[in-house]
Amino acid sequence: MTKLLSSLLLVAAFAATPLAPAQAVNPDEVLDDPVLEARAREISAELRCVVCQNQSIDDSDAEIARDLRLLVRERLVAGDNDEQVVSYIVARYGDFVLLRPPWQPNTYMLWAGPPLMAILIATLAVIFFRTYQRQRNAGLGPDPLSPHDRAELDALVERIAATTEPGNGPTTRFRAELAEGLTPPPPDTTDETEDNQADAEQGDTRS
Amino acid sequence: MIAEIGQFVLILALVLAGVQATLPLWGAARGHSALMVLADRTAIGQAAALLIAFAALTHGFVTSDFSLTVVFQNSHSLKPMLYKVSGVWGNHEGSMLLWVLVLALFSAAVALFGRNLPPSLKARVLAVQAMIGVGFLAFIIFTSNPFARLSPAPLDGTGLNPLLQDPGLAFHPPLLYLGYVGFSMAFSFAVAALIEGRVDAAWARWVRPWTLAAWTFLTAGIALGSWWAYYELGWGGWWFWDPVENASFMPWLFGTALLHSAIVVEKRDALKSWTILLAILTFSMSLLGTFLVRSGVLTSVHAFATDPERGIFILAILALTIGIALTLFAIRAPGMKGGGLFAPVSREGALIANNMLLTVAAGTVLLGTLYPLILEAVSGGTAKVSVGPPFFNATFGPIMVPLVIMMAIGPLLAWKRGTLKTAAHKLIPAAIAAILAITVTFILVPDGPGLAPLAMGLAAWLAAGTIAEWAGRIKLFAIPVPESWRRLKGLPRATSGMTLAHLGLAIMIVGITGSSAWRTELITTLVPGESAQGAGHTVTLSAITQGRGPNYNYERASLLITDKGREITTLTTERRFFPIAGQTTTEAGIYTTILSDLYGVIGERGRTPDTSNAWTVRFFVNPLVPWIWLGAMVMVFGGSLSLTDRRHRVGAPRRAATPGAASQPNPAAAE
Amino acid sequence: MHRLIVILPVALFAGLIGVMVALLTDSERNSDLSRLPSPLIGKPAPAFDLPAVAESVPGGFSTRDLKGQVSVVNVFASWCVPCLAEHPMISQLAGQGVAVYGINHRDKPDAATNWLGRHGNPYIAVGADLDARASLDWGVTGVPETFIIDANGVIAYKHVGPVTKDVLNKKILPKLREAEGG
Incomplete structure (x- = not known):
């Protein structure tokens, strides 16, 4: 068995799929009572075949998996409830047989991990949008220009404005864009239809 | 002789990679254009050298040259030709060669088709690619030489594992590698951008097609692998949350997140450091997967691990590659200021939500996969736990629910600043579809698992939401149909690609729900001619025949399946014994309809004394299971369609470019 | 704050490498199967x-x-x-x-x-x-x-x-x- 497993592992080294043909539950193991049998199947799916690579005893055709399947059924017939059956096996083989790790000090981090990650990443998003809110409240977009450059640019804009017609000139539009926090698209994207107007008019958004 | 040529070009490739990893980088720093252009030549040279090496190894397998150790260990003269060829990558050494070949092919594609890339960025991208190449080429040459000779040459080989002698699995590894090695492009672009200190919309535009190509291949590769598991392992399981599977799933999850965050960079010049991090993480997961499955750290209690030298070597590559990239990230990221602004409720906001959820999902799979190892190391080996499917189902599922809900909403939100009210209006059809699906499912299967109708509702929500969004784009029925048709033809392929990919997921959810919630089975023993009732059908073992295949003996059973006296089909299933490997495999008989698979497998004869003339027969009804792969196919098609979008072509960022001048993002994608 | 966050990935990764080194260089891991009490x-x-x-x-x-x-x-x-x-x-x-x-x-x-x-x-x-x-x-x-x-x-x-x-x-x-x- 060991040899078969290790050779399988070697060949499995490249593939993204487990490599054990699984034909587990045999007709002679099945209990007559369909309710008990269904419970047995459910319990078996949560118990690890200890000599296998990540297979439950329900999926494995290893001898010990069969023995444990029979043991599960034996306990069920003897009247144990699901919990008792599982603890009977854990008492002999340890927590290692549980495919659903129990909630205990050495698995706190495992079970708490996903919610903690969710909280961390949600915090990041909140920080991200708070920055947005602040900048919006300030009525400004992020300013890529240094104060000095900005002053120069403003002066330039004023000069241009002075030479053009008052009213609906480019100055107003430019100022509005700045206030929106809209940086003009880089030159090579100007040909692309952008944003929602385009969405509505041409049914075109890149997504 | 040919093997020696292979050996020689392998070393040549290492030398070329060494040159490519250093000089162009220096050239880019100094603005020395000749040194930068050098990267193109070495990248193409490297790809050519590795193609020759690969051809040399293939020659060894095809001609059954058993003086080569790998051929002896993994092939046999009687093996069918297809499996002689697939045997090239059906082993550690050959598959590593394929790994570096794919890496080099991607580099060469950048060299050939990346004409519009700024020279310094291109040189740096190729240099980073070459650094990865140096690591893995050295790994192959020093620890896993595929051209090692045996003397004297044995007369025949020991054969390929019979389970691998299957057309599905023959093509699974190449697709998988095109996928996860393909993510090296995103990684190299990210590291090059970190070196340059510049990330902009143009950068995101160059990264997206490569990521999309890799994603499409990986989706196809994973789907093919799970399909193989489904029909070959003999009981209809298709996903096991096995560490080896997770190793390919994690890059997929991160890669999917990357595809979406790159849109925000491209559109809004925001999320830059996050996108860079995702690009690094995606390929890191590919490397981690390579490490996990080859290092021997994932051994079970009774399997003795191999020599840890290989593991240490890959770990060193891993530590250097990812370590340097993440350090560079830590240094450069704070300086990367975002550009455009957008509200939380907006298309960009939805893409961020997608990223958050996908990242937590990927992180969960990562944690679950590594936790047993971490605990073992931390406790000094005295504590061991198993993290199996029940853990993943309990944690991964709840993350998918909000993700799928968001997937229908996101595309309906306006860019920059949207309102939920407008979106809600457009989501009415989706809500109706969801309620309808829940009700219908509940009526049809009232005694199934309680969550199944909700899952079906979720799938309907996503499908209807996606279709409604698509219909809105072409203003279906709001304007005359010919006008809609014109708009449909005008839809960018990238947009249609998104619609299809999302629709594909909805289809897949239907399949996953059906197969896990309503599977029924019949496990029995039958003597020829006998019938049994179960799983809503009558199964008759109508005949058993024996025969010989090319390199196996078989026992073939015909199972007549009837339903209330009406004949449905006859399933043919085989039990194959491979004398060379001393192993038995089964071929399931599968009858596929749109609603379910009828799945029959013949087992052993005479397990118990009182059934000595009877065969074990397993018969499963797997409802909706074909939808899983149908969904995957739709997703792959969506990805491919999007790749053909003019704007995804690296060579054609401007509308002014003539279609003829536009080059393919990579040659493999066109296949 | 920002600094701390960007260092997090590389710090976690260093820890992971530590774990893997510990496992791979642990010669008892593969020779002594009874470490699991x-x-x-x-x-x-x-x-x-x-x-x-x-x-x-x-x-x-x-x-x-x-x-x-x-x-x-x-x-x-x-x-x-x-x-x-x-x-x-x-x-x-x-x-x-x-x-x-x-x-x-x-x-x-x-x-x-x-x-x-x-x-x-x-x-x-x-x-x-x-x-x-x-x-x-x-x-x-x-x-x-x-x-x-x-x-x-x-x-x-x-x-x-x-x-x-x-x-x-x-x-x-x-x-x-x-x-x-x-």
């Missing part, structure tokens, strides 16, 4: 009563027999190759006067009898565990496995895999002395 250690030996393998082989033994003296219980089978490899060590133990019991795991009585005849029978008594039911109660995952039981019938130690010379000298004998002393 059995939950049975420190517990009384499970209740069992096994019949003899055959008339010619002394045996049949039960939980009661394991009380009153320190003993070794060795799970073996004639079809198991590593069992043959460890057989000299088990015989050596018996030669030193240790009470060694054998659980014959899922074996054919004839094959077991022949095997013991050919290689010598070091066991005080051998119990036939044809259906491996008793082995399950002992938490056996495969053969061979070796247990040390103290005078009170409590399991003091368990070794998974063959007992090599090294294991005998470094693990089994010290544990035996410990059990006898305590």
Whole structure:
């Protein structure tokens, strides 16, 4: 068995799929009572075949998996409830047989991990949008220009404005864009239809 | 002789990679254009050298040259030709060669088709690619030489594992590698951008097609692998949350997140450091997967691990590659200021939500996969736990629910600043579809698992939401149909690609729900001619025949399946014994309809004394299971369609470019 | 704050590399399968009563027999190759006067009898565990496995895999002395 497993592992080294043909539950193991049998199947799916690579005893055709399947059924017939059956096996083989790790000090981090990650990443998003809110409240977009450059640019804009017609000139539009926090698209994207107007008019958004 | 040529070009490739990893980088720093252009030549040279090496190894397998150790260990003269060829990558050494070949092919594609890339960025991208190449080429040459000779040459080989002698699995590894090695492009672009200190919309535009190509291949590769598991392992399981599977799933999850965050960079010049991090993480997961499955750290209690030298070597590559990239990230990221602004409720906001959820999902799979190892190391080996499917189902599922809900909403939100009210209006059809699906499912299967109708509702929500969004784009029925048709033809392929990919997921959810919630089975023993009732059908073992295949003996059973006296089909299933490997495999008989698979497998004869003339027969009804792969196919098609979008072509960022001048993002994608 | 966040990935990654180095360089990890302590250690030996393998082989033994003296219980089978490899060590133990019991795991009585005849029978008594039911109660995952039981019938130690010379000298004998002393 060991040899078969290790050779399988070697060949499995490249593939993204487990490599054990699984034909587990045999007709002679099945209990007559369909309710008990269904419970047995459910319990078996949560118990690890200890000599296998990540297979439950329900999926494995290893001898010990069969023995444990029979043991599960034996306990069920003897009247144990699901919990008792599982603890009977854990008492002999340890927590290692549980495919659903129990909630205990050495698995706190495992079970708490996903919610903690969710909280961390949600915090990041909140920080991200708070920055947005602040900048919006300030009525400004992020300013890529240094104060000095900005002053120069403003002066330039004023000069241009002075030479053009008052009213609906480019100055107003430019100022509005700045206030929106809209940086003009880089030159090579100007040909692309952008944003929602385009969405509505041409049914075109890149997504 | 040919093997020696292979050996020689392998070393040549290492030398070329060494040159490519250093000089162009220096050239880019100094603005020395000749040194930068050098990267193109070495990248193409490297790809050519590795193609020759690969051809040399293939020659060894095809001609059954058993003086080569790998051929002896993994092939046999009687093996069918297809499996002689697939045997090239059906082993550690050959598959590593394929790994570096794919890496080099991607580099060469950048060299050939990346004409519009700024020279310094291109040189740096190729240099980073070459650094990865140096690591893995050295790994192959020093620890896993595929051209090692045996003397004297044995007369025949020991054969390929019979389970691998299957057309599905023959093509699974190449697709998988095109996928996860393909993510090296995103990684190299990210590291090059970190070196340059510049990330902009143009950068995101160059990264997206490569990521999309890799994603499409990986989706196809994973789907093919799970399909193989489904029909070959003999009981209809298709996903096991096995560490080896997770190793390919994690890059997929991160890669999917990357595809979406790159849109925000491209559109809004925001999320830059996050996108860079995702690009690094995606390929890191590919490397981690390579490490996990080859290092021997994932051994079970009774399997003795191999020599840890290989593991240490890959770990060193891993530590250097990812370590340097993440350090560079830590240094450069704070300086990367975002550009455009957008509200939380907006298309960009939805893409961020997608990223958050996908990242937590990927992180969960990562944690679950590594936790047993971490605990073992931390406790000094005295504590061991198993993290199996029940853990993943309990944690991964709840993350998918909000993700799928968001997937229908996101595309309906306006860019920059949207309102939920407008979106809600457009989501009415989706809500109706969801309620309808829940009700219908509940009526049809009232005694199934309680969550199944909700899952079906979720799938309907996503499908209807996606279709409604698509219909809105072409203003279906709001304007005359010919006008809609014109708009449909005008839809960018990238947009249609998104619609299809999302629709594909909805289809897949239907399949996953059906197969896990309503599977029924019949496990029995039958003597020829006998019938049994179960799983809503009558199964008759109508005949058993024996025969010989090319390199196996078989026992073939015909199972007549009837339903209330009406004949449905006859399933043919085989039990194959491979004398060379001393192993038995089964071929399931599968009858596929749109609603379910009828799945029959013949087992052993005479397990118990009182059934000595009877065969074990397993018969499963797997409802909706074909939808899983149908969904995957739709997703792959969506990805491919999007790749053909003019704007995804690296060579054609401007509308002014003539279609003829536009080059393919990579040659493999066109296949 | 921002600084801290961007350092997080590389810090976590460094930790991961540390874990992997620890696992890969841990030579015991692959050679000593008994590092996972059995939950049975420190517990009384499970209740069992096994019949003899055959008339010619002394045996049949039960939980009661394991009380009153320190003993070794060795799970073996004639079809198991590593069992043959460890057989000299088990015989050596018996030669030193240790009470060694054998659980014959899922074996054919004839094959077991022949095997013991050919290689010598070091066991005080051998119990036939044809259906491996008793082995399950002992938490056996495969053969061979070796247990040390103290005078009170409590399991003091368990070794998974063959007992090599090294294991005998470094693990089994010290544990035996410990059990006898305590």
